[in-house]
Amino acid sequence: MIRLSVLQFRAQAATAAVALAVFAVILAATSPHLFGLYDSSGIAACQAHGNCLPLATSFVNKLGGFYTVFYFIGIGFLLLVPAIIGTFWAAPLLTREFEAGTFQLAWTQSVTRTRWLAAKLGVGALAAVATAGLFSLLLTWWSGPIDTAAPFDKGNSITFLRLGFVLFPTRGITPLGYAAFAFALGVTAGVLIRRTVPAMAATLATFLSIQIAWPIWVRPTSSHPPTSSSRSPPRTSLTLTWRSVPAAAPSSCPTCPA
Amino acid sequence: MSAVIQTSGLGKRYRRAWGLRECTLAIPEGRVVGLVGPNGAGKTTLLHMAAGLLAPTCGTISVLGQRPAAGPAQLARVGFVAQDTPVYARMSVADHLRLGAWLNPGWDDALTRRRIGRLGLDPRQRAGSLSGGQRAQLALTLALAKRPDLLILDEPVASLDPLARREFLRGLMEAVAEHGASVVLSSHLVADLERVCDYLVVLAASRVRVAGEVSALLASHHRLSGPRRDPGALPAGQEVIEESHTDKQSIFLVRTDQPIHDPSWTVKPVSMEDLVLGYMSGARDDRTHRLEVVS
Numbered sequence: 001m002i003r004l005s006v007l008q009f010r011a012q013a014a015t016a017a018v019a020l021a022v023f024a025v026i027l028a029a030t031s032p033h034l035f036g037l038y039d040s041s042g043i044a045a046c047q048a049h050g051n052c053l054p055l056a057t058s059f060v061n062k063l064g065g066f067y068t069v070f071y072f073i074g075i076g077f078l079l080l081v082p083a084i085i086g087t088f089w090a091a092p093l094l095t096r097e098f099e100a101g102t103f104q105l106a107w108t109q110s111v112t113r114t115r116w117l118a119a120k121l122g123v124g125a126l127a128a129v130a131t132a133g134l135f136s137l138l139l140t141w142w143s144g145p146i147d148t149a150a151p152f153d154k155g156n157s158i159t160f161l162r163l164g165f166v167l168f169p170t171r172g173i174t175p176l177g178y179a180a181f182a183f184a185l186g187v188t189a190g191v192l193i194r195r196t197v198p199a200m201a202a203t204l205a206t207f208l209s210i211q212i213a214w215p216i217w218v219r220p221t222s223s224h225p226p227t228s229s230s231r232s233p234p235r236t237s238l239t240l241t242w243r244s245v246p247a248a249a250p251s252s253c254p255t256c257p258a
Numbered sequence: 259m260s261a262v263i264q265t266s267g268l269g270k271r272y273r274r275a276w277g278l279r280e281c282t283l284a285i286p287e288g289r290v291v292g293l294v295g296p297n298g299a300g301k302t303t304l305l306h307m308a309a310g311l312l313a314p315t316c317g318t319i320s321v322l323g324q325r326p327a328a329g330p331a332q333l334a335r336v337g338f339v340a341q342d343t344p345v346y347a348r349m350s351v352a353d354h355l356r357l358g359a360w361l362n363p364g365w366d367d368a369l370t371r372r373r374i375g376r377l378g379l380d381p382r383q384r385a386g387s388l389s390g391g392q393r394a395q396l397a398l399t400l401a402l403a404k405r406p407d408l409l410i411l412d413e414p415v416a417s418l419d420p421l422a423r424r425e426f427l428r429g430l431m432e433a434v435a436e437h438g439a440s441v442v443l444s445s446h447l448v449a450d451l452e453r454v455c456d457y458l459v460v461l462a463a464s465r466v467r468v469a470g471e472v473s474a475l476l477a478s479h480h481r482l483s484g485p486r487r488d489p490g491a492l493p494a495g496q497e498v499i500e501e502s503h504t505d506k507q508s509i510f511l512v513r514t515d516q517p518i519h520d521p522s523w524t525v526k527p528v529s530m531e532d533l534v535l536g537y538m539s540g541a542r543d544d545r546t547h548r549l550e551v552v553s
Contacts, residue, residue: 103311104311105346110333112333
């Protein structure tokens with residue numbers, strides 16, 4: 001059943017592979033210049049001893065328009081990848097089978113429906129997370145120099161907070177989580193709505209709203225560690241004490257031979 | 259003789275109405291069963307429950323002695339060809355055969371190669387670009403290559419032209435003769451079933467109207483025509499299935515196991531079509547919903 005799911009996934013996998021290849025080629029081709037600039041800027045060494053601000057400013061100024069623009073394109077693209085996965089991969093995953101009636105073919109082979117669903121969801125989710133992961137890996141690597149240098153110069157147009165709504169969802173492992181969520185959302189919309197195009201629209205709309213609402217209302221509550229002042233005592237205190245419980249008489253235990 | 263499909267008080271309720279109700283049937287092994295009824299009679303509902311695609315609302319159904327789709331072993335013994343023979347439009351014919359080989363432990367590869375060769379299908383062709391007849395043949399090939407003990411076909415020829423229809427039914431009968439599976443196929447056209455079936459189930463308005471061996475059914479039903487008469491005046495052993503009257507004349511379709519002696523009647527044998535149409539129109543008039551099963 002896994003082989004069939006992979007076979008059915010060929011077209012999407014090919015699209016993803018082409019997009020990844022194009023992305024990788026652009027990044028790889030531009031990386032020598034970017035990393036060369038960074039190495040010669042001395043930012044890596046300054047963090048231990050001195051003032052990085054002038055070095056960072058000169059590095060950012062030396063970056064050509066292409067690098068600044070591509071930095072933004074990469075961010076925008078990685079914000080879209082999970083939405084695309086949810087809309088174009090996950091939402092039609094089951095609805096297409098219902099619409100074309102092919103579930104009747106799939107469910108009457110010698111494989112239970114549970115395994116059919118598990119294989120379809122497993123292959124799809126794995127592909128979604130892997131694709132987002134590879135895009136994120138590429139972009140996180142390429143953007144490294146800019147991500148390191150930009151924050152020294154707070155007035156810069158390409159300075160973003162690491163936990164802000166621009167960098168956090170497009171670096172490291174966060175895109176994997178977004179892709180997994182978008183996949184689950186797409187499949188759920190498909191199962192509830194049962195028709196491909198409305199399910200795709202619902203997935204896209206819901207995902208984008210959550211992508212906008214989450215950093216505004218929810219993430220701030222968890223992005224700062226809770227702090228408390230040591231000077232004022234906490235208003236409420238909870239005291240936990242251990243009370244020792246006398247051990248029950250070992251009457252029921254067999255006595256050990258002396 | 260054991261039953262391939264056994265149902266008891268089986269019913270399926272959809273959101274608004276019953277798709278099938280109070281269906282009690284025992285379909286014997288080794289037959290080619292025609293399930294006939296008008297559109298919306300519950301044929302697809304019954305076959306989907308037999309294939310395990312739908313869960314019954316009430317009653318029980320067992321197929322080859324087990325709950326439908328109870329597990330991989332039960333699924334492997336039942337071949338199913340759905341209405342309009344859906345296939346994966348973007349996958350090639352060869353992909354479909356690969357799919358069948360992957361998903362079915364009892365896959366008969368030689369059979370598929372023989373059939374695909376005989377049908378002249380190009381393995382590289384996309385299933386979406388096949389003609390209706392070719393698509394139906396591909397779906398039948400997939401179902402046959404499982405080597406099922408029971409083959410269920412839901413209106414397999416409804417959308418085919420007469421030639422493709424004949425080809426399909428011929429291929430089906432050859433395969434059945436070769437491998438000896440029981441077959442249940444539905445149609446709203448009696449002519450399709452007349453050629454191939456030896457057992458008949460008539461469904462109308464969500465209920466089973468009559469079920470039995472074709473030869474026994476034809477022998478026990480007669481068309482009587484004669485001077486106008488009230489159906490109540492017929493002898494006790496003669497059950498009226500359908501009646502029509504003019505001012506002077508009455509025509510009855512009756513079912514009886516006894517010979518008809520009344521000399522005022524002209525007695526004629528019935529065809530399968532007469533019988534089916536009689537039960538269908540009887541179902542329309544009949545408010546008491548008789549349920550008859552002939553073994």
